[in-house]
Amino acid sequence: MDTSLIDKAAEILLKARHTVALTGAGISTESGVPDFRSPGGIWERYDPTIFFYDRFIAQPDFVWRQLLDMHRSGGLTIWSAEPNRGHDALAWMEAVGILKAIITQNIDNLHQKAGSEHVIEFHGNMLYVRCLDCACLYRYDEILDEIARHLPPRCDCGGVLKPDIIFFGEAIPPAALHESVEEADCCDVMLVIGTSAQIEPAASLPLIAKGMGSMMFHFMHIGKPDKRCHVIEINREPTPLTHEVSDFLIQGSAGEALQMIMERIQDLQGKAP
Ligand SMILES: [Zn+2]
Known part of the structure; x- marks a missing residue:
């Protein structure tokens, strides 16, 4: 884990006005929830x-x-799974006012179980x-x-x-779609965690966050193209966003990275646990 990037992420988050997180299967693998698409899934x-x-x-x-x-x-194993340190760190960030919303592609209810309150679900629960x-x-x-x-x-x-x-062939709930686009449009930091964000509508959200627009949402309001927004990726592997859209990638376990960022924020706030 690159600790200089952990420090950098913590500093950006402390200065942020409106941070949102976009999460995918990678945040729940430490809880034993299988990634549907991966080998053995x-x-x-x-x-x-x-x-x-x-x-x-x-x-x-x-x-x-x-x-x-x-x-x-x-x-x-979804029904019996428990949130891990990654879910816990995001719930803490919301509780102290750093994180405003979580947009998730997961259906496992683990963000809510960890105590997160503003969770937008693309694929149901x-x-x-x-x-x-x-x-x-x-x-x-x-x-x-x-x-x-x-x-x-x-x-x-x-x-x-x-x-x-949401089953295959079923539409994403319009309210979730609309709200997530609004969050992406108004955020100044987006954490993209445990997802390669290659499948719509998730794929468009980091682009909207950056003010780069999106083919998919051409009919919707898009923020100013010169919008200054940090997109920080946390993932085990580089994704198509890396070097193209995201500012930087913290490569490794989502749980470990989020816990380290939380602890670094607590250090900076002078409230070490
Ligand atoms: Zn009925």
Whole structure:
């Protein structure tokens, strides 16, 4: 870990007016949550078509049975995962007023579990299920009895309940999209953590932060092109943003880097733990 970059990040964060974090699978790997796309990930063990929206609509009972099988066999460790030092450091940064929002591609609920309050979720949250008819939200564990009785589980209104995560072929929630673009537009520091940010809409957010605009959001308000914003990457490997969009890359474990940045900020504030 390059400690001079840790120091630099801490100094930038202390001077920032509005910092947002964009997080991906890399922040949760230390919590044992598998990266769906990596070797050994979920897609190598399960048929990805069970997460196609059209398939769910056509065969909700079949998809639910597969999900339950994943759950029971421990194939999804999301439900039992605990936040790690990276999630904790971001929750601390929000609590002391440094971080204003987290935009996450993760569905594991670990930012909320760590105590973060302003979390914008692109892909939903595995902890919840939603009624396809009335959009009523339930906690997954509240409907376990219902699931045991019959599949697919149903809402009080009779509608089919679907895991509240974005399936393939399903649109990103418009409110989350809109809010994340606003955050990217107004921030003066963006931390890009554990994501290669190659998939839209996440891919556009660092560009919007930098005032470089984005093809995807050409119809939306974009900040001034001369906007001064720091984009700091924390990732195990360089990404397409590195050297092109981001100011610098802190290469290594997200958990370790965020903990070191937090401790450096605490040193600078004269409040060492
Ligand atoms: Zn309903």
